[in-house]
Amino acid sequence: MKKITILTFAILGLGLVAFTNHGGGIYKTNTGNINFFSHTSVEDITADNHKVKTAFDATSGKIQFSALIKDFEFPKALMQEHFNENYMESTQFPKSTFNGTIENMSVVKTTVDGTYTSKVSGKLTIKDVTKDVSTIGTFTVKSGVVNTKATFTINPEDYNIKIPKTVSGKISREIKITVDADYRHAH
């Protein structure tokens, strides 16, 4: 009887240690940052969104983003207007989403301070057009906060973003997207 009790506690203890080391559960933020940057010899264009909703499941590695297009703020009001009305048609297509996977979730120890990297891949939807994208994500765990940084490029024409010939020299065909979010354990 004593042996069974000791064995039970040992199994429970090991399970607890395994769970604690790996973390598990959902990590979330509603205040993630996404920046996009377009560079041409004529003009640099940049915009920031600080209200990106994103979460990942530390067990399965599932990771999701949802960003409102109208929340991208440009230094110049006119650029912001053109971006929303002419290119993104953001009243009709208000959101951009990403639904993907942190491929090596097991190497990202969400309860152990440190920096980890993993390939992140999934489906990016802009203007109702969905394409596969992948990049390397850097996960920095510090005091329970998991900071995630990732960069990738997209071609606007792949997402049905039509750029008129008159301004085509001002907008790059390689838009750099930078993601930077501080996740906290949700439940």
Next chain:
Amino acid sequence: MKKPIILIVLFLIIGSVLYAYKMYNKPHTDVASTEAAETVSAEDIFAAFDHDEAAAMIQYADKVITVEGILLSKDLSNELEPQIVLDGNGYDGFIRCGFKPEMLSKIVALEENSPVSIKGICGGMNGSEELDLLADTDVVLSNCTLID
């Protein structure tokens, strides 16, 4: 006769350049000095987006509106844009209001579970039923100011 025509053309060119320059550098909407197009309760605007997002986008998006509701929480996790959250439907629907960093001290002073009145530019509803981790939804306001 030639001179007046040259002068008119010159005047038109200078006018066009000045207008283009002014448009290129026009400032963002100053929410504080802009009269709200509409005043609506947090519950009503959330219900409008929840019921018919496309129609609510046409009604509210890009407009300066005032939203009145109960302050559920302050989200100061992003120093670039301090935010507050109002109750939208008593469960998983919220109004998320973003402020300029210089408003931080005023936001910190707010009391949770108290009524607040917020003026800001509506950007739409964030979150998606198709993304199971992000199933809770927020109607989002930006460049907000507090109404006393």
